[in-house]
Structure formats: structure tokens, C-alpha cells
Amino acid sequence: MADRPIRALVAKVGLDGHDRGAKVIARALRDAGMEVIYTGLRQTPEQVVEAALQEDVQVVGLSSLSGAHMQLFPPVVELLRAKGGYDILVIGGGVIPEEDIPYLKEAGITEIFGPGTPTTRIVEYIREHVS
């Protein structure tokens, strides 16, 4: 297999400082053979998109536990598409009520992984959906 490894950006959007989950997922993706960049805290959607394009990633994982996901996740997809990142997969996680999920999916966040999701499921999902 001479395939180049999947490149992933794990991003904390908004002001929320809970990054245990984001860091655990970054580690799990790396252990699964992906190249992972973690943005650190307090990123705006604009900063996330810039990092995603600059680092040439195939998947962006967004994390928010503060309830700001409805305002902060959709602009990431919008800006990515506007700047030419058409094929970049965008997924999300955190404390996200089930009734918010249809809206987020509509906005182009293709999957939401809530608390209790095994990291292996996220790895499989990314492998299946990255083009």
C-alpha cells in the first residue's frame, strides 16, 4: 500500500476550553495511521478553514461543548466550499442535542459523534468517507 496517509485537522471552534475529547480523538486518529493537526483552543471558523486549506487536509473534525455548534459549525463548511475546499469532509462532536443534528447535516457536517462514541467508529467513518 503506497497510499499517502489521510490528513486530518481537529479543531476547537468558539471559546470553549474542553479539549479532552478533541485531544483523545487526535491521538486515536494518529494511532490509526493518519496525519493529524490539532488547532488548539479558541478558533474562529475563518481560522479553521485557513488551517484546513493550508495543511491540505481531507477531513476536518470540529469540537464544541458549549452549545455554540449551531452558530459555529455551518460557517466552516460554507467558507471551505467558498474557498475551493469542495472535497473536504467535515464532521463534528461534543455536547450536541439530537434535535440539532438534522440542521447540522443539512449544513454539510456529514456526521455528528456524541459522547460515548468509540474512537474506532470515527476512524472507520473517516476511512469510508474520505475520497
Place this chain on the structure above:
Amino acid sequence: MFDRDYVQQLEQKQAEWEQRVAKEIEKRPERKKEFTTDSGIGIERAYTPVNIGAKDYERDLGFPGEYPFTRGVQSTMYRGRLWTMRQYAGFGTAEETNQRFKYLLEQGQTGLSVAFDLPTQIGYDSDHPLARGEVGRVGVAINSLEDMEILFDGIPLDRVSTSMTINAPAAVLLAMYIAVAEKQGVPADKLDGTIQNDILKEYVARGTYIFPPRTSMRLVTDIFAYCAKNVPKWNTISISGYHIREAGSTAAQEIAFTLADGIAYVEAAREAGLEVDEFAPRLSFFFNAHVNFFEEVAKFRAARRLWARIMKERFGAKNPRSQMLRFHTQTAGCSLTAQQPEVNIMRVAFQALSAVLGGTQSLHTNSFDEALALPSENAVRIALRTQQVIGYEIGVTDTVDPLGGSYFIEALTDALETEAQEYLERIDATGGAVKSIELGFMQQEIQESAYRYQKAIESGEKMVIGVNKFQMQEDTRPALLRLDPAIAERQVERLARLREKRDAGRVAAVLQRLREAAVGTDPLMPVILEAVRAYATLGEICGVLREVFGEYKAEQVV
């Protein structure tokens, strides 16, 4: 605690017993090859006087309310008065939170605990571009004294104690609280409460820092000095292991990193010219009550003993109040599951019980729906009732430290103390807590533990009911609290009106004085108090300090 000859005889008999048991196990193996606590401390089949034979009752346990306070900081503990039942609450604007506070007080809660939204915690007003999506989310938005007046409307501040989870801008929110009290006619020396004000753990685990560590320490000690003179009943800091544990640390790391931060504050205050017994009685702590029941009970006891020894032996504190580790506890947010959320009610009850058996001074019990959203009123009521059942129904409050003397609990208390002590020595050798944080040592250790814990869940080695064991298809979901999306707009409008109507000249002048004090070495609290009285906003005050002190940027290592 036992005669040496007796322990020796017993050791012999115990070895024989183990041999008899080994034969039985060949036929009927135990459930696991090795038993450990969640933090990886080995657990023996049974504990006997052999495990604690070397302990000296007076030296290592002592009587309740006496050094080294292993059994509790008060002599009568809950026979005298129960812990303060204090539910952390705040969302939306000051009006909504004021209503929730009044509801909780009517339900028998005995103290208030304010949750601020993230922009407030990071020193931004609600109209700042970075506040997008976050206004009123995880707490209440407070921009100015005007919001604070609404928050405490109808709540007499001389009759309630208030805890505020605020760190980087703690001085500003404390100043607002003092100013509201003034308007109610309550002098500052009558105020009772706590500000978290623990900036070090923000860099380690919680993330709501603003300024770099060393300038932040100036603000912390500035508050110590101001309160020692003017707000003597106020707990000037709540040194927090809670978030360190939530970020994934083990129990021993929680004790060690928290006490290491505590040591750094004591040293900083002494360098600022304060005497240890002048400020140390007002230091308070905040711990997590996690899922491994006995380990948690032992953790609280070990932390108390270790801190008492540090204060007495290392810092020469003479006042017993300086040696007492008084603490608030919150049940473990990270243990709550989104799956079968009602089961969280049980988890919270066991965690709360461990805090009570560990001798907590105040307690927050989490609501069962918090892995899904902000807690609903119904879920908060059940959480509070859980404390009331423990306090009033089941009899665990009738004697002090009921688990004291248990062979297992005492052995576990020792094991945790020893492991924490080893970490403290490593941190000292590195140059202390501030240096360790700058080098990322604590952060790295916590991340390792967090990853190990996750792996243990995924391999099934660690069971979480409803998540990796006894799962089921779920169709019904509890009714969740939904925030009105217009909250942010309303808050921004109120802020705009405030900027119109206040005396702009007075605000500009006081902000200039603040800048001068920050550049120099003058105390900051008195100027900040003047600024909030003039209705300068939190964002404006922190903005001036940002310009002078700069902002912290975290190194990212994963």
C-alpha cells in the same frame, strides 16, 4: 495502630489464609486477574491490620478538627451543620439566572454558585466578534455592574454566600459583587463567598486564561492582599483539581497538581510580602467526585493530610486554619453518559456520597441530562434532592468520618498520598508549578491518563453501563432546556444602551488610571472597583489589561 508483635503473628496467619484461598481460586477463579482502582492502584483481596499496622493514630489520623485533619476539618462535621448544598447555575441573561437562583433558594439550596458564559470568563463583552454563538450559553453574560445588579436583584447579599466560577477576570467580577453589595447597603466585610481565581489550572486543564502565567499571578496575589484588609470573610481562591480530573487525570494527579498549584500561590503571596497566616486561612479547594467510590473517599482524606503537612512543615503556618484544606466538590461531569441518561442519577448519587464520606464543605451534584444539554429545571431539582436524601435520610452524617479506620480506606489513603507526594517532588525538582505548566509537564501527564482511560473503555476493560455494556435502543429523550436565540441580541442591546447613558468622561479617566497602575506596581483592585462603579465594562477593563500584560498563547502538543 496495632501492636507490632500482634501484626507479625497476623502476617503469618494471613499468608496461610492466602494459601488456602489460592486453592479455591484454582477451582473458581476470581472475575479478574488483577483488581485496581481507576487510577491504577492495585487492590488486594482483603485488607487487615497488617496493611495499616505501621500507622500511628495521633500522628497520621488525629482527631476530627485537629492536625493533620485526615478525619475532617471540623470537630463535629455534619453533626454540627451539613455541607452547603450549592448548585452551579447560570445561563442566558442576568434576568433568567436571577429567576433560577430564586427557584433554587426556594427549593432549599443554601448557597449560590454563578456560572458565567465563556465571553465573560475570557474578558469579552457580549458584542465582541469572538463572542459569536457563545453569549449566555454555558453561563450568564455579565458585561457591567448593571447586569450584576439584575443578577442579584432581590437576593440580600448579607444573607447568602456566593461562589463565582471566574478566573482570569476574577478581580473585575469580585469588584462588581462588592459594588452591588454597596448599593444594597451591605458593607464588604459582611460578604461571604468564593471566587475561583485559580488561573494556573486554566493553563493546565480548563482553558479560560487571558494573560501569561506570571502577570496573572500578580492579579491573584493582588486580590489576596485586598481581601485580607477589606473582605475578610471572602475565600479568595478555590484551588481546583476538578477540571484537572475532568481533563483526564488520575486521582493522585488530581491531588498532586492541585496542591502544586496551591504551593505556587502561597509562594507568590509570600513574595508579594504577605505573611502566610494572613492569607492562608482564606485559601479553599475544589475537587472532583469521580466514579471509583473508595478511591475518591481516600483521595479527599489524603489531600487533607498532605496539605496540612505542607502548610505546617514547609511554610511554617501556625494558625490551624491555615493548615486546613477546606473544599467544595462537584460530581464528575465527564462520567455522565448521553446513553440512558436517567442512569446518571445513580452515578451522581454515589459520587456525592463519596464526597460526603470524604468530608466536603460544599457540594454540587450534576444533573442527569448534562451530557445532552444545559440542565433543565427538573433535572436540577433531582440533583439537589439527591444531596438532601444523603444529608437528611440515610444516616451517614451522624458520626464524623465513618470510614476512618477501615483497613482498606486507610491503606488507600496512604497509597494516594505517597503517589501524590512523588509527583510533588518531581514538580519541585522542575522548578515548581508555574515552570511545570510552562514546560507542559502537567498537561502531558493528564493527556496520557485521558487516553489510557478512553482505551480502557474501548477495550471493555472499564465498563460504562449503557455505553459499552447493557446498551439498548433508545427512542425517548428527556425534555432539554432550550435557550431563546434572542438572548444574545437582548444582551447586546442592553450593552449599547449602557454605553450611551453612562458618563463617558468618567469611564475614560478611570481606564487611564487603570492602565497606569497596571504598567506600574500599584495595587489593581481599588482602581478596578472604581472602574466598575463608573460602569466601565468587563471587556473594557480586561482590554486595558490585555494591552499592558499581553495574551497567553498555548503551545499545542498532542
